Amino acid sequence: xxxxxxxxxxxxxxxxxxxxxxxxxxxxxxxxxxxxxxxxxxxxxxxxxxxxxxxxxxxxxxxxxxxxxxxxxxxxxxxxxxxxxxxxxxxxxxxxxxxxxxxxxxxxxxxxxxxxxxxxxxxxxxxxxxxxxxxxxxxxxxxxxxxxxxxxxxxxxxxxxxxxxxxxxxxxxxxxxxxxxxxxxxxxxxxxxxxxxxxxxxxxxxxxxxxxxxxxxxxxxxxxxxxxx
Numbered sequence: 001x002x003x004x005x006x007x008x009x010x011x012x013x014x015x016x017x018x019x020x021x022x023x024x025x026x027x028x029x030x031x032x033x034x035x036x037x038x039x040x041x042x043x044x045x046x047x048x049x050x051x052x053x054x055x056x057x058x059x060x061x062x063x064x065x066x067x068x069x070x071x072x073x074x075x076x077x078x079x080x081x082x083x084x085x086x087x088x089x090x091x092x093x094x095x096x097x098x099x100x101x102x103x104x105x106x107x108x109x110x111x112x113x114x115x116x117x118x119x120x121x122x123x124x125x126x127x128x129x130x131x132x133x134x135x136x137x138x139x140x141x142x143x144x145x146x147x148x149x150x151x152x153x154x155x156x157x158x159x160x161x162x163x164x165x166x167x168x169x170x171x172x173x174x175x176x177x178x179x180x181x182x183x184x185x186x187x188x189x190x191x192x193x194x195x196x197x198x199x200x201x202x203x204x205x206x207x208x209x210x211x212x213x214x215x216x217x218x219x220x221x222x223x224x225x226x227x228x229x
Contacts, residue, residue: 015053015063018043023064027105031061062120065109069124072098072109073131080139084207085183085216087139092160092179099164100175107168110161132157140203148197152189159185184220 009017021043025034036057040047054060075094078087099106110125136153137145145153160182167178187207194201211217 019063022060027102069128073128076132076135083211088183096175103168148193156186180216183216187217
């Protein structure tokens with residue numbers, strides 16, 4: 001962690017510095033374990049000066065979560081080039097990069113941390129989920145999703161969250177296996193839905209048509225066929 005040095009900063013510059021310091025500390029330990037004194041020391045300022053910029057640890061915590069949520073939402077942004085399976089795999093790799101780098105902070109963001117019940121914290125989590133939802137729909141080329149597609153996409157986003165949280169608890173499965181597995185989970189959810197709905201079936205056929213033989217979706221089909229035989 002970079003230790004700050006005393007120098008004069010503008011108001012916004014100092015606020016951003018404190019948010020960065022707090023986010024770094026919250027990313028390594030539970031926010032409950034990080035004190036204002038520790039944040040002040042890491043920023044190279046006095047405790048009263050921290051309170052000059054933020055009313056208390058909760059407001060600083062929420063500002064740090066805002067930055068983290070913006071970063072996490074940006075991980076779902078991906079150029080609309082190439083097959084969908086490869087795009088989703090790149091998204092999952094960036095997603096797990098964030099989880100790996102900000103483990104306790106990710107858990108605090110998704111579970112609420114010391115701000116459980118805070119409308120601000122809940123709104124931040126919802127904003128990440130909505131950003132991910134919009135991005136996935138854009139890759140599918142859908143602007144007005146039918147109910148079954150919305151269920152598939154939102155269920156998959158929740159699955160990615162819960163998988164990441166479980167992975168953080170001991171990291172018992174290599175992330176290099178979980179990332180393609182989550183891409184395959186998306187295909188599996190879509191396939192099950194397609195079995196009940198022709199609109200979903202048409203969408204799935206369009207997706208699969210553009211997938212290469214060595215892509216993650218084709219890999220799933222090969223594994224399922226091997227199991228059946």
